Amino acid sequence: MAARLPLAKGAGSRYLNAMAVLLAIHVIAAVLWVGGMAFAHLCLRPAAEATLAPPQRLPLMRAVLQRFFGIVWGAITALVLSGYGAILAGGGFSAWGWHVHAMQAVGLVMMALFAHLYFGPWRRMTRAVDDQVWPEAGTAMVAIRRIVTINLVLGLAISALGAAGRWL
Numbered sequence: 001m002a003a004r005l006p007l008a009k010g011a012g013s014r015y016l017n018a019m020a021v022l023l024a025i026h027v028i029a030a031v032l033w034v035g036g037m038a039f040a041h042l043c044l045r046p047a048a049e050a051t052l053a054p055p056q057r058l059p060l061m062r063a064v065l066q067r068f069f070g071i072v073w074g075a076i077t078a079l080v081l082s083g084y085g086a087i088l089a090g091g092g093f094s095a096w097g098w099h100v101h102a103m104q105a106v107g108l109v110m111m112a113l114f115a116h117l118y119f120g121p122w123r124r125m126t127r128a129v130d131d132q133v134w135p136e137a138g139t140a141m142v143a144i145r146r147i148v149t150i151n152l153v154l155g156l157a158i159s160a161l162g163a164a165g166r167w168l
C-alpha cells in the first residue's frame, strides 16, 4: 500500500461523515458528466447520424446537448466544491497522494476544455441551427465531438485514478 491516506490519521466520526458526504457528491457528479459523455458520444450521436438527415439530426443534437450541458455546469460546480472540500477536510494538499494532484490537474484541464467548447463551437452551433445553416452547424458539431472525445478519455482515466489511485 503506497499512497498516503488522510483517513489513516485516526480521524473521528464527524470527519468520516463529512468525507463520506463530500466523496459521495463528488462521485455522483463524475458519473453524471462522464456517463453522459459516453452515452452522447457512443450511442446517441452514431444512431442519429445513421438514421436522420442534418435538418432533423442537428436540431435534435442541439436540444439534447442544451439539457446535458446544463447538467455538466452543475457537475463541474459540485466536483470543484466537493474535491477541494475533501482535500481540506483531509488535512490539506500535502496529506494526499500523487493521484489526487494528478486528478486535480487533469480535472481543471477538462473544465477549461468544456468552457472552450461551450463558449466557442456550442455558441456557433446554436446560432447556425437557429438560422438553419446546416453545413456550419455540422462543422461546429464536429468540433464539439472532438472535445467531448478528449474529455471522455480524460474523465475515464481520472475516475479510475480517483477510485484506485490510493492503492497504487
Ligand code: HEM
Pocket: 023, 026, 027, 029, 030, 033, 034, 079, 080, 082, 083, 084, 086, 087, 096, 100, 103, 104, 105, 106, 107, 108, 110, 155, 158, 159, 160, 162, 163, 165, 166
Ligand atoms: C478540481 C478538480 C478535482 C479535485 C480537487 C478532486 C479531488 C478528489 C479527491 C480528494 C478524491 C478522493 C481520493 C481518494 O479517496 O483517494 C477524489 C476522488 C475521485 N474523483 Fe476527483 N477531484 C477533481 C476532479 C475530478 C473530476 C473532473 C472527476 C471525473 C470527471 C473526478 C472523479 C473522481 C472519482 C471517480 C473519485 C473516486 C471517488 C472514490 O472512490 O472515493 N474528480 N477526487
